[in-house]
Amino acid sequence: MGIDDVPDPESADGDPRWRLTPTKILATVILLVAIVVPLLTWTYARDTPRLFGFPFFYWYQFLWVFLAAGACYLAYLLLRREARDYRNGRHDTVNPPTGPPPDEAPDDAPGDATDDALADDASHRHGKAE
Known part of the structure; x- marks a missing residue:
């Protein structure tokens, strides 16, 4: 899937790019501040204070380039x-967990008695004695 491709509605649920997360909201707010504040001309429409002889208007706008x-x-x-x-x-980090806690192992976890019994049965079929 390319960067400009829009996924099918069914597959969009699994694609993290289309979910609204706190991180995306924070990034949006940061970018909005960087865009909107330099557009507020009343914040810098004055001559003083001067920095190295430059009027406030010039050095403030130049500072916002780096900010x-x-x-x-x-x-x-x-x-x-x-x-x-x-x-x-x-x-x-993208979505809160909704399933059971990770410390609860399912009934068919590897290494349980069923797996051991199958391994013993397979070794006896191949003629291997313990």
């Missing part, structure tokens, strides 16, 4: 961490 770049990088790191956690099987 916006930092905000983009922070949002990227947050979303990359969420995607990496999902790929590594830590789905609890």
